[in-house]
Structure formats: C-alpha cells, structure tokens
Amino acid sequence: xxxxxxxxQRDLLVHFRHPSEVLNPLIFFVVxxxxxxxxxxxxxxxxxxxxxxxxxxxxxxxTLMSMDSMFRSDFEDGSLEQVVLxxxxxxxxxxxxxxxxxxxxxxxxxxxxxxxxLLLFLDEAGIWALTLSLxxxxxxxxxxGGIGAALTVGLPRGGLLVTILVMPLYVPVLVLATAMVQAxxxxxxxxxxxxxxxxxxFGAVCLAPIATAxxxxxxTDQ
Amino acid sequence: xxxxxxxxxxxxxxxxxxxxxxxxxxWLSVVMLTGGAAWALLFVPPDYQQGNSVRIMYxxxxxxxxxxxxxxxxxxxxxxxxxxxxxxxxxxxxCIAPLGASITFIALLTGxxxxxxxxxxxxxxxxxxxxxxxxxxxYIGVIALRSAxxxxxxxGRACAILALVGVVNLPVIKFSVEWWYTLHQxxxxxxxxxxxxxxxxxxxxxxMVVAYYLFFFAIWIMRIRNEILLTEKNxxxxxxxxxxx
Amino acid sequence: xxxxxLQVRNARCERDGRQLFEDxxxxxxxxxxxxxxxxxxxxxxxxxxxxLGLYTDCQGDINWSLDEAPLYLGHRLGIKxxxxxxxxxxxxxxxxxxxxxxxxxDEAVYKxxxxxxxxxxxxxxxxxxxxxxxxxxxxxxxxxxxxMDEPFSAIDADGLSFLMAILQEHLDVNGGIxxxxxQPITIDRPINTLALQ
Numbered sequence: 068x069x070x071x072x073x074x075x076q077r078d079l080l081v082h083f084r085h086p087s088e089v090l091n092p093l094i095f096f097v098v099x100x101x102x103x104x105x106x107x108x109x110x111x112x113x114x115x116x117x118x119x120x121x122x123x124x125x126x127x128x129x130t131l132m133s134m135d136s137m138f139r140s141d142f143e144d145g146s147l148e149q150v151v152l153x154x155x156x157x158x159x160x161x162x163x164x165x166x167x168x169x170x171x172x173x174x175x176x177x178x179x180x181x182x183x184x185l186l187l188f189l190d191e192a193g194i195w196a197l198t199l200s201l202x203x204x205x206x207x208x209x210x211x212g213g214i215g216a217a218l219t220v221g222l223p224r225g226g227l228l229v230t231i232l233v234m235p236l237y238v239p240v241l242v243l244a245t246a247m248v249q250a251x252x253x254x255x256x257x258x259x260x261x262x263x264x265x266x267x268x269f270g271a272v273c274l275a276p277i278a279t280a281x282x283x284x285x286x287t288d289q
Numbered sequence: 290x291x292x293x294x295x296x297x298x299x300x301x302x303x304x305x306x307x308x309x310x311x312x313x314x315x316w317l318s319v320v321m322l323t324g325g326a327a328w329a330l331l332f333v334p335p336d337y338q339q340g341n342s343v344r345i346m347y348x349x350x351x352x353x354x355x356x357x358x359x360x361x362x363x364x365x366x367x368x369x370x371x372x373x374x375x376x377x378x379x380x381x382x383x384c385i386a387p388l389g390a391s392i393t394f395i396a397l398l399t400g401x402x403x404x405x406x407x408x409x410x411x412x413x414x415x416x417x418x419x420x421x422x423x424x425x426x427x428y429i430g431v432i433a434l435r436s437a438x439x440x441x442x443x444x445g446r447a448c449a450i451l452a453l454v455g456v457v458n459l460p461v462i463k464f465s466v467e468w469w470y471t472l473h474q475x476x477x478x479x480x481x482x483x484x485x486x487x488x489x490x491x492x493x494x495x496x497m498v499v500a501y502y503l504f505f506f507a508i509w510i511m512r513i514r515n516e517i518l519l520t521e522k523n524x525x526x527x528x529x530x531x532x533x534x
Numbered sequence: 535x536x537x538x539x540l541q542v543r544n545a546r547c548e549r550d551g552r553q554l555f556e557d558x559x560x561x562x563x564x565x566x567x568x569x570x571x572x573x574x575x576x577x578x579x580x581x582x583x584x585x586l587g588l589y590t591d592c593q594g595d596i597n598w599s600l601d602e603a604p605l606y607l608g609h610r611l612g613i614k615x616x617x618x619x620x621x622x623x624x625x626x627x628x629x630x631x632x633x634x635x636x637x638x639x640d641e642a643v644y645k646x647x648x649x650x651x652x653x654x655x656x657x658x659x660x661x662x663x664x665x666x667x668x669x670x671x672x673x674x675x676x677x678x679x680x681x682m683d684e685p686f687s688a689i690d691a692d693g694l695s696f697l698m699a700i701l702q703e704h705l706d707v708n709g710g711i712x713x714x715x716x717q718p719i720t721i722d723r724p725i726n727t728l729a730l731q
Contacts, residue, residue: 225437267461
C-alpha cells in the first residue's frame, strides 16, 4: 500500500513539473473534436446524432497517445528494473502506474467531456450519459492500455504499436459506452449499461495488471 | 501423458516424429480438400433462395471456424510456453500467427464475396464479419509485436502474454459485437441461422471443415520444422540430418 | 564452514549466438569482495544481471541465501531526472521497504558531496553527481549484499577514494560485494577476481 501511494505521488510530482506530457493529449482531444464540424458541416442535428461516436473515438485516440509514456521513462532511467529487483509486488506498482495514468489522462478527459458535448450540440441527458460513461470506462482504458505500454516499452518507437495492440481490446467498451449515450438521448434506461461497464472494469482491475506485470518483467529481462 | 508431452517438447524428438506424420497428413488434407470442393461445387443442389452463390459457404464457413480456433490454439501454445517454458511452444506460437491471420483474411474475403450476391454489397457490418475483423486485428497485433521485437530475447514471452490477453478478451469482444449488431440493425438478412440444413448440404461442409483443419495442421507442422532447423542449425543432429539429404 | 551469501554453479550464457561464459562456478561469503573483470562485451553486465535474476536466459544454479534482496547499481541508474536528490533517495527507501530517517539521508548527502544540491532536480546535475545519487542507496540502507556495475565510471578522484572507503566499511560489517570494474580496487582486504574472456 505504501508503494502504491508513494508511486502515485511520485508520478504526480514528475508530471506536475513537466505538464506538457499531460496537456498534449487533452489539446489533441479538443482539436480532433473541433475538426469534425469543419469536415461534416455545422448542421446541429447531424452533429448531435454522431456526437457520441466522435467524442468516444477522440477520447480513445487521446488516451492511446498518452499510453506510450506510462512506463517509458521508468524503463529508460532504470527505475523499472529497481522495482523488479526489490521484493515489492510488481502488481501493486503496475496498478499504481495505471492509477496515476488515469488521474493524469482519464480524469481530465472526463472533465473536458461537457465542453466537447457542447461543441457537438448534445442535449443535457446526452452530456450526462457521456460524462458518466467516460468516467466508468476511462479506468478500463488505462488498465488495458497499460498492457500494451508495458509490452512495447523496450522498443524504440512503441507508440504506434501500442495502438495496434490495444485498439481491438477497446472494442467492447466502445460499443457499450456509445450505446449507453444513445440510449440516454433516446430517453431510455441506462442502468443496464452501467452494470456492464462496471463488470468490465472490475474484470480489468483483477486481470490486466497480471499481464502488465508479466510484461514489465519481460521488458527488464535483458 | 506428461512424459510424452515433455518428450515432444524437445525440438529433436518433435522433428523426428513430425517427419513421419507430415507427408501423409498433407496428402490426406489435399485429397479431402479437392474431394470436398468438387462435391460442394459440382454435386450439392443450389439453395432455393441463394442459388449457386451458396457454394461459397464451403470455403467461407470452415475458414471462419478455423480462424477462431486457430487463435485459441495459439494461446494454448502461449500458455504452455509461459508455464513450462518449453521453447517449442514458442516456436509453435510464432508459426501459427501468420497462418491464423491468413485464414482469418480468407474468411473475411470470402465473406465479402458471398455478401455481394446475397446482400448486394461487399461489406456489411454484420456481427460475425465484424468480430472476425477484430480477430484479424488481434492476430495482426501478435505478428506486429513479434516483428518489432525481433532482436529481443523476450519476444516470445511478450507475444505469449499478448495472445493470452487476446483470448481472454475474445468472448467479450464477440458478445459485445453481437449485441451491438442486434441493437443497431434488425435481423433482416440472417445468413447463418438457416432453418435446418439438409444432409446433402452439411455433409460436404463437414468434410471441408475437417480438410481445412488437416491442411492447417500440416502447414503449421511444416513451418515449425523449418523454424527448428533454423534455430538448431549449429547442433550435431541437424548437421547429420542435412548430411543424409 | 562459512555460510555463503551467493553460490553459483556451472553458469552458462549464450547471447545472440555467442558464448559469453560457461562453466562458471564461484561463491561469495560475508566480508568478501568479488571483482568481475573482462573486456567490453565480455558479459560482465550480463553476469551481474543474471545473478540478480534480471536476465533469465542463462543456465546453471544461482543460489542466494539472504534475508534481503541485494542492492543494485546498473548502467541505468534508477534516478528520475525530474525529481530532486532527496526525493530520489527516498524512493530507493520506499522500494526496499526500508524506513529511512531524515538524519540518515542528510548524512548520506553530506558523504556523497552533494550538500547544497539536496533540492536540485537530478536533470540539473552532472553525470558524476547523478552517479553519486545512485550510490546513495548503499548509504541509506543496510542490505547485506551489494551488486555494482561499473560504479567508478564518471566519478572523479575525490569520489574514488570515498567509494573505496565505503566498500571497505561495508566489508568490515560483513557485507558482501560483487563489483564489475577495471579500476584497481585499493582496499585493505583480499579481493577475489573473476575474469571473463
């Protein structure tokens, strides 16, 4: 537990001193969202209809952009092998890295959601559903992305590879989350989706760090 | 049983044993493939709705089945490698990934060709096609990771981890895509849920499925043997084997 | 009969189709220093990493009998550039679950010659100073065994004599050290040498 808290503190401190790594994906997110009206046309009805999909795809891409850095600096400066060497659980360390990744990339995206939704003319029910769905899903995105980040950490240009590895794993949450927003806009019940997303999140919390920790061990084995 | 398993884990013994199987296996699969294809293309009566285009089914359905079970087989080998550290299992993972990707590609391609006369369009975001597409991406991921890590000793373990993560996700992906499909589209053109297939249609299909499996195994074994020769090229037994050729 | 800290039997390692070492057997007892020497690419770093279990593609028996895992200084120092000297030292303590008092950290900073740099980011330090920070882990914790890969590189003459002193001190309290370096080690103790081709 000590390691978990200390590691999250350490990551927050490092990123607080170098905020650009955190800010760039957020700026990317807003830019991508504002490109769609320019490409499709400013007609509110049309934008509103495809808004959940646009926002979700943009959020996935923004998350993936920040994913590559999850373990990279720790790998390059040797912190990662010190963790593996110590008798501390790599599982807990990995979970802490995922938690700080979520605090630094998932949570800010959730906070930006209402802005994105306004740009695309979503109504109030839609905005709430969108924000809630991202709140439920973004930890899962960080957990699954961590696997890809750890697998590619030893490679010189892992960024694009992470996207290829992780994107298929994101399909279920993407499908459920956009469906949830559409259901909310249509005025129907969303509680079922919430349960499903929570179930997936729970499964990911239990299983993903096992794979990530194993991948970290492989990365330091050289 | 376990002893046998361990014995087979030695590249040399696998090479010797598979040397005896591979030729008959390949011949059997080729005979069954040509026989099954001839049966399906020439003798099966055309479907009363789809006409002759139904014959693509005999190419498509076995490929689709094999695409999925190929991934499961790959992750099985991956698990064996991670748990028992049997190098041969890693070789098996390495050799099956491109095979699985190709068969998945065939499934997608024949699905599209079948789609044109039946649905009037090459591509439909049908539940099965979509999850096959995602499966294709999963295979591509394993292949891409392997080629990116070519010079790393950990490539095998990394790919094995990825394969296992994929196989855990596979049912979730399948379920979510199927559910997404029923949500977005009414099941107006369901191909796969035929009422009941008459025996003269499913029997050749069964032959084709078995033939696909045998062919797949034969090619897989051949690839593994190649890989063994490459990695063990400095050992005495390979040199001896080469001398007798 | 002395209880060995580390016992290695028939270690063998091949990398990229090249035999790095084979039939390597040695041991390390408390109070002993083992110096690993060998040319560039002879597998010194690989051997040390294999001892620690960081590199697993080696055959042979490697047995540790220690209560606490050895401390390790590698080519990658384990120092975060955007953390200060103190923060980095604290992190070493967290990793090893060692309660490190402020006094001990202050003392280490003083000994390392980093007084005045306590709150500087490691990015602003020189290469040699960063190495000193990484060496700080050996001063703030009491793990019985140290594994050091080229600890003298980038270190000036002052640092060198200071390093020799802490090596001596550690051996005097019955610690064990495995070190890879070309530098002659000038301490008042017998040194075991392991030469790799």
